[in-house]
Amino acid sequence: MAWIILVLAGFFEVGFTTCMKLANNFTNWKWSLGFFICIACSFFLLNKATQTIPLGMAYAVWSGIGAVGTVLVGILFFKEDANFWKIFFICTLIASIIGLKLLGGKA
Structure with missing residues (x-):
């Protein structure tokens, strides 16, 4: 369950970075509100996940x-831009995340 919570926290991180871009320097109140809601949810869920999963992982x-x-x-x-190297390194990040998940609490 902690891993599901951690993944949700990661999705909310994507939400707050996206809202930050759309908030236009916090001049758009709807996207600014979305930013604050997403960041609060992200940190809350991250905190919850770290009660079971080691902090560094x-x-x-x-x-x-x-x-x-x-x-x-x-x-x-x-x-x-979506060039070869950007996609390559994104794939290495995904592989690293999967590797950490496979290690579980063993790291």
Whole structure:
């Protein structure tokens, strides 16, 4: 269950970075509100997950999900560049996240 909570925390991290972009320097109140809701949910869930998953592993997975998700949102919705090297390194991040999950609490 802690891993599901951690993945949800990572998704909320993607949510707050996306809202931050759309908030336009916090001049758009709806996206600004979304930012604060997502960041609060993300940190709350991350904190909950670290009660079971070791802190270093939880943080690495959380930030990896956020990084991969944010890059994918940028490519898919904001028309950011998607060159070979960007995709290659995103794939290595995904492989690292999977590797940490497979290690579980053994790291």
